[in-house]
Amino acid sequence: MRPLRPNRLPILTGLLHDRSVRLAVTGLSGSGKTAFITSLLDNLLSAVGRPARLPFLRAAAERRIIAARLSAPDGETVARFPVRDTIAALAADPPHWPPSTTDLRRADLLLRFTPAGFIGRAAGGTAKLGLEILDYPGEWLLDLPLLGQSFPEWSRATLDLARRGLRAPLARDWLDFVARHPAEGAADPEAARQAHDLYRAFLAACRTQEQLSLLQPGRFLNPGQITDPSLLWFCPVPVAIGAQAQAGSMAALMEARFEVYKRVVVQPFFVQLARGVDRQIVLVDVLRALNAGAEAFADQRLALETILAAFRFGRRSLLRLLFGARIDRVLFAATKADHVPALQRDHLEGLMANLVAVPTLRAQRARARVAATALASIRCTEDGTDVIDGHKVDVVIGLPEGGHRRIRFFPGIVPVTPPPEDFWGERFTEFPVFQPPRIAPAAGDGVPHINLDKTLDFLLGDALA
Numbered sequence: 001m002r003p004l005r006p007n008r009l010p011i012l013t014g015l016l017h018d019r020s021v022r023l024a025v026t027g028l029s030g031s032g033k034t035a036f037i038t039s040l041l042d043n044l045l046s047a048v049g050r051p052a053r054l055p056f057l058r059a060a061a062e063r064r065i066i067a068a069r070l071s072a073p074d075g076e077t078v079a080r081f082p083v084r085d086t087i088a089a090l091a092a093d094p095p096h097w098p099p100s101t102t103d104l105r106r107a108d109l110l111l112r113f114t115p116a117g118f119i120g121r122a123a124g125g126t127a128k129l130g131l132e133i134l135d136y137p138g139e140w141l142l143d144l145p146l147l148g149q150s151f152p153e154w155s156r157a158t159l160d161l162a163r164r165g166l167r168a169p170l171a172r173d174w175l176d177f178v179a180r181h182p183a184e185g186a187a188d189p190e191a192a193r194q195a196h197d198l199y200r201a202f203l204a205a206c207r208t209q210e211q212l213s214l215l216q217p218g219r220f221l222n223p224g225q226i227t228d229p230s231l232l233w234f235c236p237v238p239v240a241i242g243a244q245a246q247a248g249s250m251a252a253l254m255e256a257r258f259e260v261y262k263r264v265v266v267q268p269f270f271v272q273l274a275r276g277v278d279r280q281i282v283l284v285d286v287l288r289a290l291n292a293g294a295e296a297f298a299d300q301r302l303a304l305e306t307i308l309a310a311f312r313f314g315r316r317s318l319l320r321l322l323f324g325a326r327i328d329r330v331l332f333a334a335t336k337a338d339h340v341p342a343l344q345r346d347h348l349e350g351l352m353a354n355l356v357a358v359p360t361l362r363a364q365r366a367r368a369r370v371a372a373t374a375l376a377s378i379r380c381t382e383d384g385t386d387v388i389d390g391h392k393v394d395v396v397i398g399l400p401e402g403g404h405r406r407i408r409f410f411p412g413i414v415p416v417t418p419p420p421e422d423f424w425g426e427r428f429t430e431f432p433v434f435q436p437p438r439i440a441p442a443a444g445d446g447v448p449h450i451n452l453d454k455t456l457d458f459l460l461g462d463a464l465a
């Protein structure tokens, strides 16, 4: 390595001292965003005193993180991630899960560290990393395709989907109402609102009763801070593709609201995401979808493909084409991996990798990095073995929420590739909700996890080098 000339040191020192990374965290509702951010913050805040919690985050393992504190930038308009409350939930007796993400939230962490290389050390000892974390509902990403669709196109696709499979019985009330209020009829704002309410109730039932994922528009179930709720009072209606809606008709009213929603809600969100974010982690509850059956799994795949389109790299990168994105690393993480024992966690990681294989290759060509992992942000179980029918099997052992005795849980075999038809003969095991481990109220000890350190090394390793 070439020796540095002393008069260049101040410039290098300046460069080293001003690193910042904006990390966005997303995933569909219940995928584990709140748990992930809580564990990330608590473990990084504890990394100075307890670096052994993060053995695969190089900066921690090498004891180069020398200070960590939360910060609160002035004039910030995005709501703060309630980290004190989420840590308090895990420190309570008994500990409990903090409430989930429903809106855009932000947390800021300032890390001081010793750079790894010769240049860093020569330049004066320590550097700073400002880590800004944005937490937002993954449902909002499902709106990206809407930007390229006309109202008739979107209506047709959504109605087709609603008439099939598990959705059909849940869509009945909404579809009956829409049939009684024809799209060509005179616009009736009250009827439009009722149709919207019924459509929204249908989406909610798809999510809670059938664990379906591809539920558009994303703001109908996760509205966030929308000041004018009437922006959302629309739904798909049967209209011919290519035909112009008659002025003053129900179709024209619905279409106008759909277009306003795209312009006022969807576009600004993607602008903010593209311009303001360097790194993205997408959390996916693969185990829940496996558990819910063939259609829920297929639906999660479709939703994931829609989300992937947002982070597609290379010349066809939508986010870059539309908004000039600068995101250069994306990690897809299958969450709650502590529901399955060690070998099955490898399977889970394999399955996650398989689901994002194509964009991963494309990203490599575009010099971006996309990877997959299996992760437990908050590890609630330990591994063990049992003998079932004379065979030794791996199990996980943990305390079910609200229970008094730990259970030994055999989760079945996680497929490494998207499962074939015959896999779905029997329902995949139903997973218990385990009580989280109790942590120390003041940062210091960190939160038990699986692979959080590897995840952080992928997302932040270069910024802490």
Ligand code: GDP
Binding pocket: 027, 028, 029, 030, 031, 032, 033, 034, 035, 036, 097, 098, 099, 100, 101, 335, 336, 337, 338, 339, 375, 376, 377, 378, 379, 380, 433, 434
């Ligand atoms: P969000 O909607 O994406 O913010 O999801 P949460 O972080 O609130 O997680 C939803 C639920 O999943 C939690 O209440 C827990 O029951 C469960 N969960 C999340 N992360 C983990 C984990 O690492 N291990 C286990 N066992 N359960 C988890």
